[in-house]
Amino acid sequence: MTTDYPNDATPDRKTAKPAVADAQTQRALARVRTALERRNGAEAIRFFKDAVAHGLIREDEALLVWLRQAMGDDAAEKLLAAYARLPCFYCHSGVIPCEECNGRGHDADNRPCAECLALGVDRCGFCGGSGWFTINHVPGAFRLRVMARRVAAAAKEAETLLAAAKVAVSPANLREARKAAAKTLLQGNRLLCVLENMRLAATQAELYQPDSGEIVAKIVAACAKLSPPLSARVHELLTMLAEVAALEAAAAKRSSSRRMAEARCEFYRHVVSSRNSATTLLAHPFLYREDSGTAPPAKPADTASESDTVSEAGDR
Numbered sequence: 302m303t304t305d306y307p308n309d310a311t312p313d314r315k316t317a318k319p320a321v322a323d324a325q326t327q328r329a330l331a332r333v334r335t336a337l338e339r340r341n342g343a344e345a346i347r348f349f350k351d352a353v354a355h356g357l358i359r360e361d362e363a364l365l366v367w368l369r370q371a372m373g374d375d376a377a378e379k380l381l382a383a384y385a386r387l388p389c390f391y392c393h394s395g396v397i398p399c400e401e402c403n404g405r406g407h408d409a410d411n412r413p414c415a416e417c418l419a420l421g422v423d424r425c426g427f428c429g430g431s432g433w434f435t436i437n438h439v440p441g442a443f444r445l446r447v448m449a450r451r452v453a454a455a456a457k458e459a460e461t462l463l464a465a466a467k468v469a470v471s472p473a474n475l476r477e478a479r480k481a482a483a484k485t486l487l488q489g490n491r492l493l494c495v496l497e498n499m500r501l502a503a504t505q506a507e508l509y510q511p512d513s514g515e516i517v518a519k520i521v522a523a524c525a526k527l528s529p530p531l532s533a534r535v536h537e538l539l540t541m542l543a544e545v546a547a548l549e550a551a552a553a554k555r556s557s558s559r560r561m562a563e564a565r566c567e568f569y570r571h572v573v574s575s576r577n578s579a580t581t582l583l584a585h586p587f588l589y590r591e592d593s594g595t596a597p598p599a600k601p602a603d604t605a606s607e608s609d610t611v612s613e614a615g616d617r
């Protein structure tokens with residue numbers, strides 16, 4: 302793979318110097334760098350995409366190498382970090398109001414909404430529930446490193462979530478306990494969404510990106526390590542929601558409220574006991590697929606395939 306990345310039509314091939322950006326490109330990069338220094342990642346990315354759109358920067362497999370030379374390692378890392386932290390434009394923290402129940406948590410007959418677990422919110426379809434800018438819109442040359450950063454951030458957040466004290470349920474704190482359980486359940490599920498999305502994207506990247514094996518192996522291993530305790534915590538929280546609903550039913554003054562609480566309790570208990578959340582926002586079919594066990598995938602051979610079987614290999 303070439304490390305030379307001339308950005309104009311007449312590259313100087315006689316000199317073996319690193320790629321040098323022309324004055325216009327340097328001005329564009331300076332704007333990106335200034336935005337990064339101001340810690341305005343979204344603006345830096347906007348400037349960067351502008352420069353790409355104007356043909357000043359070419360998005361190809363050598364982009365990151367070129368950028369490190371043209372901007373410096375530190376600024377390039379900051380740009381990667383900005384991409385990793387860019388939120389989804391469509392949702393807040395990976396969730397949107399549930400379309401099945403219009404955000405009410407139950408249907409017209411007051412039965413709990415299975416899709417959203419009676420919580421009223423569902424996973425965002427744009428970001429797959431991760432809350433992050435979709436990885437397919439990140440320049441191809443940046444993706445693996447952005448994925449690694451997202452997985453590292455998710456691991457840190459998971460550690461905090463798993464170490465947090467559990468709220469005890471009592472008749473005196475039902476509202477707080479229900480809110481806390483729902484909030485933590487959605488946080489845990491968002492982390493599972495991040496892991497699932499990154500695992501899927503990493504294993505796809507491995508097909509077309511040479512030298513990706515080490516990062517892919519780390520991502521797959523992190524998913525294998527973090528997913529079971531997070532899933533277990535999510536199921537504990539469903540049990541907690543069932544406990545809350547049982548106490549709410551016991552305390553209900555109106556029969557309609559009591560019946561709704563009983564239905565929620567029964568529903569949560571069923572999801573927990575059946576271990577089947579395939580039809581809910583907790584479904585993660587790609588988290589535990591085939592090679593997600595303890596053995597990391599083999600390092601790629603140096604016969605890196607230029608396969609174009611993955612349609613999202615490039616951004617175009």
Ligand SMILES: [Zn+2]
Binds near residue numbers: 400401403405415420
């Ligand atoms: Zn719903």
Ligand SMILES: [Zn+2]
Binds near residue numbers: 389425
């Ligand atoms: Zn989203």
